[in-house]
Amino acid sequence: MTDTAVSAPSRSVVTEIPGPNSRALLERKAKAVPQGIPHQLPVFIESAHDAIITDVDGNRFIDLGCGIGVTTVGHTNDAVVAAVREQVGKLTHSLFGTTPYEPYVRVAEYLAKHTPGDHEKKTFFVNSGSEAVENGVKVARRHTGRRAVAVVEHGYHGRTNLTMTMNYKPAPYATGMGPLASDIFHAPGSYPLQDGLNGAEAAERTQYYLEKHVGVTDLSCLVIEPIQGEGGFIVPAEGYLAAMQEWCTEHGVVMIADEVQSGICRTGTTFASEQLGWVPDMVLSAKGIAGGMPLAGVTGRAEIMDSVHVGGIGGTFGGNPVSCAAAVAVFEQIEADDLNGEAKRIERVLRPLLDALAEEHPEIIEVRGRGAMLAIEFIDPSSGAPIPTAPIAQAAGLDGVLVLTAGTDYNVLRFLPSLAITDDQLREAVEVIGRAIASTKTA
Template identity: 90%
Template structure:
């Protein structure tokens, strides 16, 4: 990992944003790429390393987004790059279900070791987080023989037909794209800032909804993000997740942790579920698992995973050998370099800076999150109305820091820095965020 004391590159804005080369590419994008694919920062990236991205005009940005949590280990991590180069020279593709290869098995072994719970587990691989969610649901239905799928409010699970139905917020992910999938139920979850409930109370509310509006005998699975991502990095009240797991186990319901964004050392634990004392029946991983290469895993209790007949799961590109080699390199660094400690370091530095920011800006109603997955929620103190986060994000980008937005009401700034970011880069980034908040208020 990057030495947090050594001097590292900083941001450097040498043109207007976007610069001339990015503007030319934006014109080409408009002509060749559907308008449904947006861009938050209107620049084209030429290269990146650790926590710095450089655009085609030579502007350098501190990256607090990591491709939405993908390059947790850092852009172009040396060990990941070396593993990919070596694997490309050996084997680029072989359908694992036809002619297997060792890296696939090795990553499955790492997941069995690092996901919460001391019980036998098995894993198979797909290409994306949405695919992992789809397959988790499919397996739960097969195992239980039940039809219904439950999720909780403010959740986000993907852009496929099933997963966009599972999302709490249909716009923009499902607008005009129906008919949607059937047998999906949205239950109240745990949002301490707004519901004021402790974990036991929130769990009782969720259970009541599921018992009365779904019916336990029809419920195959409950899918929950341990820390909700697109919903605004919502951290549930203590005790909520274990209470829901106990209820699910008692009622024969498969409880699934969607750790697509929160997993792989993002929160200071290899999987965020363990921070809450939760041992899910199934864990879904993606994003940070392969250091920027496309890979997603479905890991579950062996008896659940083995309930599927031969040929019922898999896919042509799932568990590609190059992506698996990259994932091996990530897990080796989790174990050898204690990436969880690096995420904890990020929180120790960034959280107090964000708390100080909240003291200066009264519209910051809460600072929340864990590890290198932190956020601030913005509300107008006079009216209680959500404060849009997009103008602040735009101002940050123009000043050399990439910051993502989130939240059901689009009023959350979320911070997903890589674990390679230095303390100085974090401080510099927060200074930029401070100025951006001030400038948008003055506008």
């Protein structure tokens, strides 16, 4: 997909950040948009392609965030743009539950093919990751006839009433917004850096909690991100997810993979659960599935998905034909262009660069992740206290690199580059981040 021998645009900071045009727009934003919607980088983006975003003042930034993992195939990906243009001139909208259309079915077929496991699967579509989680829980409750929902610590699942209750970290997503949903239980998961447990030990701890604090006869589903996103790109210990699936199957609990952030070739396999040895009962996809268009899928075992009565699932815009056409273009590239190979390429280039940063800066306590989903965690080596990464991200942004923060303690930098990013852009971005780390230590 990416020919690293061909030169690509790089970062170029030509004004102060923010520049005059962005400052004017920030003033308009303050008057017209609620303060609850922030901005990490104080600029307004005018255009973007592949891994470069350009603001209204002509500054170019290397984008290591992809709209939080959405533009995985690259900003304004040529195939996605062409598919959208063609589809929007043929059929802009038709509620699939009223008058169906073929692209919806085709994306469902792709998901049946590419999600882990060779069992029969079915899919329906909604608009966002939060909606996918909501509907996955709804289907699991209908299938099992049980009420309780379990998640694990450090997870993030959305901002709706149900999903913000499922989040491990209520603030800021649920602050002052109660009452929250009922029958949601937070179990200990697997965080090898913090708990030191192997997969079997961590699974035994999770199972004990669920058996004693919830009761398996009341538990409808267990929802887990195979690699946690907002929690800091936490990769569970080997064997943990498979052991939990075995336990869920034994007790009739639907185990759901929230692959909203980790799915669609982000980690070097089409879905992260595949490389972690897990065949979930249900897989939730969103973000990168449609190259920047709003779409999310709920894919599950056919017998689970068919347990819902006619009219019990669906929605006005879920599976919009334009978004489905974009998703078809993404899956065609997955099959033709080895996008998983691109994620592995990024890891081969980026991980050693991050390891070198960790050797230079002892406060980087761990480099972790898979593929194009990598992170570094910062801990003060003398006190053991988390080091906030927002100042590092801010300094990098002023120098032309957009990088995202994460972590329950806000002490993680996460790297979610487009699969179209070049090796040279990765090297330049890490060089900028290294300067940002050094500058924050001397500030």
